[in-house]
Amino acid sequence: MSGSTGLLTEGQDLRIVGFLCNWCSYGGADTAGVARFEQPTDLRVIRVPCSGRIDPLFIARALLSGADGVLVSGCHPRDCHYAEGNFYARRRLEMLKQFLSVTGIDPERFHYTWVSASEGQRWQDVVTSFTERIRKLGPAPKMSGGxxxxxxxxxxxxxxxxxxxxxxxxxxxx
Amino acid sequence: MQALAELKDQIRKALPELDVVIGWQQGYDALHTRPLFIRSEEDIDKLVVNEFCVVNPSSYLREMRGGKKVGLVLKGCDSRSVIQLIQEELLNKDDLTIFGFGCNGVLNHAKLQARFGDIGYIESAESDGNTVNLVVAGNKETAPFAELCAEKCLTCSYPNTLQCSHFAGEESDKKAEAAQDKALEEFEQLSMEERFAFWQDQMRRCIRCYACRNACPMCVCKDHCLANSRQPKWLSEDVDVQNNFMFQMIHVMHLTGRCVECGECERACPMDIPIMLLRRKMAGIVRDVFAYNAGTNAEDTSPLMRFEVEEPTIEERH
Structure with missing residues (x-):
């Protein structure tokens, strides 16, 4: 139907795109790395200045181009380096999250959350659980379907x- | 129609102050109207107001920015796009004169065609908002309005022109046929896979003529549209499912909190792709989350241009 290639073969990598803000979440991922927390390797990180920089179309484009999942992470609300970037981001990302279902792209493939630079442990949890979720969903359906x-x-x-x-x-x- | 005579009167009085008044005139047959640009007294008599005045005259406004005094004859739904443009400071309220009336809904040509085979057979059609009386190949026929009207009229809660300078005739007391969007609800009964397959089928048909964009009163970027940008390059010149779908995403995301659901994009689509499903979904989300209806209050701020520190309606994402 949708052209999904079915289950992942053992050890096959997923293509998960991560948009992390420079000041908190990228730092958080770094903290996790420095602390040598074990993490899944399916995430490709794109560093952005602020979660407010993220146009929801970045995420739409990634998903339509075949990404299996998109993870967005910024500073916790009230902790934005630019004071209010993540407040705007929250509204935009929520709109996209709720909209995706009508396009037939599983909204579960997109997740946004907040991780601060000191939360290495939390970053590990976020990445692990999101990757686990995408692994269960399997690879994204291909565009050649219909x-x-x-x-x-x-x-x-x-x-x-x-x-x-x-x-x-x-x-x-x- | 009493409203029409009153409208003409009001336009006649206001015309000396205005550069142009945009409305509708009879098209090549009884079922079509085309835009009318009133520049002189003689043009006023060409004005018509009926159930085939489907075009949103405010789509022409983006060509007319720059101090021109413009008058517009607008249905309730059309007036919302003008209010939204005023809110975004893309139009100056003082340059506009809006002529309003009570609308009983417009008819949809695709539905007429589906019911009567070919709209060429239909000699006339008149609607009072509840029933449509038609003459089809010499025979009189009647049909319930809800079966032949434009999809947007089923859920319309603004039948009267909003914030108009002149109002002609009686106010329409037409109520929405349904609070909920039935077509969207039905679509959402489908599984994710079915929806994805549906859109791929639809997007494969898309010829990316950009008629949806050009008909949209809210698409004001003109030559600076993201879809034509080479740097950054959002879309390739390929007309394939992925690029077509991406274009629809661009349109929807740029209309978030702005779309007034006038339905011009879907009406203009030469391939009859039901793209209003996407717009209505997004407008519904904006209503649910921010209790905001675009184009109803020029003093308001679009929900994506503001924020609350605590968002009571957005579930915190951990």
């Missing part, structure tokens, strides 16, 4: 035309 009904229509038209009939859209309607 029911293929339009190709069926084209075949029908081609067949009708080859028989010397008019194409269905120009047939006199009964």
């Amino acid at each position: 029911t293929g009904y339009d190709e069926e229509c084209l075949k029908e038209i081609a067949a009708a035309v080859s028989l010397g009939e008019q194409c269905p859209c120009h047939k006199e309607k009964a």
Whole structure:
């Protein structure tokens, strides 16, 4: 149906994109690294100045381009380095989160949260649980999917035309 | 129609002060109207107001910025886009004269065609907001309004022009047929996989003519649209499912908290792709989360342009 390739084979990496703000979450991920907390390796991190820099279209683009999951993390509310960037981000990201379901992209593939620079342990938890969630969902469905009904229509038209009939859209309607 | 005579009168009086008044005139048959630009007295008599005045005249406003005094004949839904543009300081309230009336809803050509085979057979159609009386190939027919009207009219709560300078005729007391959006509710019964497959089928049909964008009264970027930007390059020139879908995402995200659900994008779509499903979903989320209806109050601020330190309606994401 949706062209999903089914279950992951053992050891296959997922493509998870992470947008982390420079001041808190990127620092938090660093803290986790320095403390040598074990983390899954499926996350590709993109560092942004602030969660307020994140256009929801970045996330939409990543998901439509085949990312299996997108994780966004910024400073805790009230802790933004730029005072209010994450307040705006929260509203935008929430809109996208709730919107995704109507497009058929599982909203579970997108998560946003807050991790501060000192929360190495929390970062480990966030990454581990999100990766676990995506692993359960499996790889994202491919864009080449669809029911293929339009190709069926084209075949029908081609067949009708080859028989010397008019194409269905120009047939006199009964 | 009494409102029409009153409207013409009001326009006649106001015209000397105005550069142009935008409204509707009869198109090539009884079922079509086309935009009318009233510049002189003679043009006023061409004005029509009926159930086929589907075009949103405010879509022309973005071409007219820059101090022109513009008059507009607007339905309730159309007036919301003007209010939203005023709120965003893209229009100056003092340059606009809005002529309002009570609207009983507009009809949808695709639904007429689906019901009567070909709209060419339909000689006339009149609606009082409850029933539609038609003459189809010489025969009189009636049909319930709700089966033939534009989708937006089913949930419309603004049948009367908002914040207008002149109001003609009686106010419409038309109530929304349903509080909930049935088409969207039905769509959401589908599973994630089915929805994804549905949109891929639809997006494969999209020819990316940008008619949806060009008809949208809120799309004011004109030549600076993200879809045409080369740096950064959001979309490739390929017309494929992924790029078409991404374009719809761009449109929806840029309309978050701004879309007034006038339905012009879907009406303009030459491929009849039901893209209003996406817009209505997003507008519904904005209503649910921020209790905000775009284009109803020019003094308000769009929800994405402001914030609360504690968001009572947003679940905290851990």
